[in-house]
Amino acid sequence: MVTTEAGTAAAAPVPVGVADQARRLEVTGLRIGYDARVVVDDLDLTVPPHSFSVIVGPNACGKSTLLRSLARLLAPQRGTVLLDGTDVRTLGTKELARKVGLLPQSTTAPEAITVVDLVARGRYPHQRLFRAWSAADEAAVRSALEATRLTGLAARPVDELSGGQRQRVWIAMVLAQQTPIVLLDEPTTFLDIAHQIDVLDLCRTLHQQGRTLVAVLHDLNQAARYASHLIAMKDGAVVAQGPPAEVVTAALVEEVFGVRARILTDPETGTPIVVPLATGAVIAES
Numbered sequence: 001m002v003t004t005e006a007g008t009a010a011a012a013p014v015p016v017g018v019a020d021q022a023r024r025l026e027v028t029g030l031r032i033g034y035d036a037r038v039v040v041d042d043l044d045l046t047v048p049p050h051s052f053s054v055i056v057g058p059n060a061c062g063k064s065t066l067l068r069s070l071a072r073l074l075a076p077q078r079g080t081v082l083l084d085g086t087d088v089r090t091l092g093t094k095e096l097a098r099k100v101g102l103l104p105q106s107t108t109a110p111e112a113i114t115v116v117d118l119v120a121r122g123r124y125p126h127q128r129l130f131r132a133w134s135a136a137d138e139a140a141v142r143s144a145l146e147a148t149r150l151t152g153l154a155a156r157p158v159d160e161l162s163g164g165q166r167q168r169v170w171i172a173m174v175l176a177q178q179t180p181i182v183l184l185d186e187p188t189t190f191l192d193i194a195h196q197i198d199v200l201d202l203c204r205t206l207h208q209q210g211r212t213l214v215a216v217l218h219d220l221n222q223a224a225r226y227a228s229h230l231i232a233m234k235d236g237a238v239v240a241q242g243p244p245a246e247v248v249t250a251a252l253v254e255e256v257f258g259v260r261a262r263i264l265t266d267p268e269t270g271t272p273i274v275v276p277l278a279t280g281a282v283i284a285e286s
Contacts, residue, residue, distance in 0.1 A: 023049040023180045023212045025070060025100075029079035032062075032069045039065045040236040043079070047229075052207035053214045054223040057233035058257055063216045064105065066233070067185050070214065071102040083181075097125035101179040105186050107170050109158040115169050116154040119144055122176030144175035148202060164195025171202060182206065184215040188222070200226045220257075224248050224272045232256050248272035 026046040033039040040062040047053050055063045068074040070081055072088050081088045088096060101122075109118055122144065123137045145151045148168040153161065158169055167187065174182055184203065188196040196219075204226055207213050217223045223230060224244040231241045234256045240247045253261045253274055264273040 024082075024084045025181060025212065025214070026082045027066075027069070027079060028082065030066075030069065030076050030081070031078040032065055032074055032076050038077070038236070040069075043236070043238065045231070045238055045241075047212060047214055050207075050210055050212055051229040052203060052227050053212075053229040053231060054227035055214070055216045055231045055233060056218075056220055056223045056256075057239075061233045062236040063233055064185050067102075067183055067214065067216055071100060071183050072096060073102075094125045097177060097179070099179055100181045100183065101174040101177045103170055103174050103182070103184045103187055105189065107166075109166070109169075111159065112157050114154070115150055115156055115158055115161070115172075116141065116145065118158055118169055119150075119154075119172045119176050122173040125177055140176050140178055144172040147175055147205070148172040162195075164191050164198060167191060167195065167199055168202070171199070175206075180210075181212045181214070184213065186216050186218065188217065188219070196222065220248070220253070220274050221272075224274070225266065225269055244271055248274060 024046075026044075028044055030043040030045075031038060031041045033041075043066070045066075055066065057063055065074065069076055072081070075089075083091070083096075083099060091099075120137070120141050123133075123140060126137065126140075142151075145154055148171055150165070150168055150172055153165065158166060161169065171184075171187070187199050187203070191199065200222060203213055203215065207228065215227075227244055229241065230244045230247040232239045232247055232252060239256055240252055248263060250261055250263050253259055253263075260277045262275045262277060264275055265271070266273050
């Protein structure tokens with residue numbers, strides 16, 4: 001039984017020990033695909049510990065496929081996914097779920113389930129046979145609700161919430177897992193700009209608290225603004241990776257997205273801004 005109090009709170013601190021757990025995620029010689037169709041081939045990649053890594057690239061380049069493989073939802077045809085040097089295929093389901101949390105692209109809540117009950121499902125990996133709901137479970141759910149500013153909506157049915165609020169509920173469920181690594185597949189899709197920023201601000205807070213985040217985003221400017229580490233993909237391969245200021249160049253944008261652009265600097269954040277050029281436009285000398 002989960003209890004809550006009314007009201008909202010600022011983002012709760014990361015639970016003690018979460019940020020110090022397993023956090024190094026890497027792939028070596030990875031080939032993944034669907035039946036005979038290879039989407040990603042011979043890929044080597046290391047996600048920097050404690051980073052907010054964002055994967056960008058055109059549609060169908062392998063971004064979400066790679067993320068699914070990192071979460072062990074898609075078995076590689078060749079190569080390995082390593083978590084702190086251990087092949088994830090050797091880990092038990094609950095053991096992996098205590099280390100890596102996933103927010104998938106598509107989410108469907110059971111009918112009439114309340115916010116607090118859905119968030120409480122994030123505690124499943126920590127449950128044991130004959131083990132009652134504990135004070136630690138209660139605290140984890142309460143912390144997740146506070147971090148996502150959902151405490152005041154805890155008793156509401158999820159299907160009565162707005163799109164942005166529902167997305168925060170799913171993120172809260174992942175937070176309740178208390179994993180040091182969080183994977184997010186297009187977390188801002190179908191949200192208006194205000195809710196997009198709300199979700200990305202929350203991701204930044206989680207990163208600042210010590211978690212390792214890996215997200216797939218379509219908006220290159222948002223990716224450059226929020227990521228600490230940017231991974232650009234094309235045709236199933238990593239074309240460039242590193243700090244956004246080093247990765248986002250006019251040459252890279254044209255190579256990966258097929259778009260000519262001018263790169264400016266955001267005066268507020270110092271991060272790159274991509275300004276696409278119309279066909280036939282000439283880049284003015286700065």
